[in-house]
Amino acid sequence: MIIGRAVAPLLLTLGAAFALLYLWVRYFAPYSYVEPLGLAAFLGVWAGGYLLFGEHIPRRWRSPERLLRWNAVLAGIGMTHVILWGLLGLAVSPANVRLRALLEGISEVGIAFQSAGHLILTGYLILYSFRWEKLWVLIGFYALSAIILSLRTILPSTASYLTPLVWLGILPLLYFSQWIEKILNQRLGETLLLVGAALVGTFLGWHVLPPMLMVGKTPLYAVLYPLLLAIIFLHGGWLIIPPMLRLVRVSQSEYASFELLTEFLAKQQRTNSAREILQITSQTLGQIPGVGGVFIELRTPFEDSVIVSHFLPPSLQESLRQILHQKSATESYIEVLPSLQRLNPKLPNLAGIFSQKSLSLLQGSALSQTLSLAVVSRIPDGFEEKDINLILTIAEQTVLFLEHLERRAYQEQALTARKEADFLKQTREALLPPAPPSLKKIDFYVLFEQYDRTIGGDYYQIHEYDGGEVVDFWLSDCAGSGIAAAYQMAQARGALNALWMRQLSPDAFILELNDTLKRIFHKNNFLAATLLRFDLKRKEYVIVRAGNPEVFHWNPLTNQTEILRPSGIVLGTTSSQIVGRIIVPERGHLVPGSLFMCFSDGFTEATSPSGEMFGGERLFKLFSTYHTLTAKEIATRIFQEVRTFTEGYSLGDDGTLLVVRYTG
Amino acid sequence: MQIEVLQDGGANELHLALRGELDALTAPKLYEQLTQLVQGKPGISQITLHCRELTYLSSAGAGILLMCMDNFAPKGITLGLTEVQPEVYNILDLLGLTKLMSVTHA
Incomplete structure (x- = not known):
């Protein structure tokens, strides 16, 4: 250059x-x-x-399609040139020979130049994206022209029917011309119009205009001049009409692009997975006339990459993937290349459009997905500006749909979490113990502090039977948390109330419950419980401790507080034979003023900000200090002390305090 | 929690040292590892968990110990805890597990 x-x-x-x-x-x-x-x-x-x-x-102005348009412009200029200068020549008086000859000469040179231009452009179109068929068609066309012109000179009478044959010979050339190929593929009517216009142009150029312009003064000129005119008019038909059709087609093409995009958007609305989105994108891109192949990859931090491709050999797919992987996955990247060979000489000489974009994820701001897209043209340098715009628009829309999908999944997850929270709330309400009965000769109070306001493992219930002569105070703690614990607690509650119907002794009650829970609980789950039974008729209390903390007792007879810690084991894990051997109920006389306090480990394990546990000793001291107060006062005072100890923080687990005094 | 397989066991014994806290998060890991070790060492009859550095035991942790005991018993495998710190021992005792398995103080 x-x-x-x-x-x-x-x-x-x-x-x-x-x-x-x-x-x-x-x-x-x-x-x-x-x-x-x-x-x-x-x-x-x-x-x-x-x-x-x-x-x-610009290179895109030198694409085959643009060259044909330049050719058409050239034909237009040439025709105007011939007519203008020809008319000017006619307007000049025949007497002014020199001026008239000059004007005609300018017109003729213009025709020659225009014809040369057409031939050069036609040759370029043949050689561009070379195919031997195109070259043979061109050579064949000119060879046929030469033969016919020779025949015309030798046998002038054959000219009238031989000439059209020359131009019919050009039809294969038209066929192999890139843009004409598209027209032929699309509408038969337009093709016929094109061929008809070419034939009319040829006829005018060969038979009508030369006699009118009174040319043909020398033998060589007599041959060349009609040929040049015919070429002009052929191009007039061939090259002016297609751009006119093109104007119509541009609006049709824009409508087709619009339709393609609309259909793409409609399909994407119904997608439910990233793979579906990518497949629709790939199919849509494949429908764009200039597109020869598509490669799309979605890289995600949670799963394997999703790869979708369309009309691409595996080796080219891999090459495109490698090109895209060389770019930073977190930065947006768009590149339009007239030839892939600019990146790697071993790649085919096809145009490529590359787009890569990072998608932010709602589930983790530090994580992202990356959408990589490569579109390869069907022919060299085969993308027009409108194709590029359409492809990039579809790529952008794909990103939006993927983000929307992720947002939708996140919302569904949030909705599920909200439903679970609602379920937990409803379950908690369903698991609230029945309202305690109004008891004679007994002052009691239950303080129940839930850890997370959803569902905990603690459960309490007060049940009386035998006309109120026997009262059971139940306090239990189910291992685990969440829905699973709630479900098992609900089962335990059902078993409890079924057993109460049978009015069993405390030992039998616990063993029966153990049997039931062992059947329904998962192996690693268990229930820790305390059963405090008052038998008012016998004036007796019984304590069964099954894995729950000890029971504090203030004995009016000795005027002392004591810790009752009968032998016991959690329920639901081992056979009732073993449980029966381990559990030893504690019995005693019930005298007026007897005070009991049962509690779950939520209170003893309440932790201060420094990490110290409240512990059983502190609890016992408080019980000893406040034993003269009412059941409610004792419970609330102790709770206040625990809250002071934790400096207002929650207990860290469910906490239940059950204070019971026999008033006699 | 860290689980370390100790090499001082006999042919039919398995000794593991537990460090840290055995709670809902770490308990499944203990169960998984114990199950794998038992499957990989046929003929084992005694598993001893050395708990000198076990600082906390939650109810979920206790549940896993019970499940291991229950699963291994039909295979003739006994589970025992040794060198247990007072805080952890109190929890095991409270739950009654000291009556089901061999548990010794640190």
């Missing part, structure tokens, strides 16, 4: 010199045959101009 640019001024100068020489000769020696000089002038100017400014023409 450096050499070309150096030659350019010389070519321009030569072109200008030839033009001046041609005009000078034509004017001073009218009708002398100097057209080649004029043609050389045009070629010099064009070649020089191209060498100087050609590289500034």
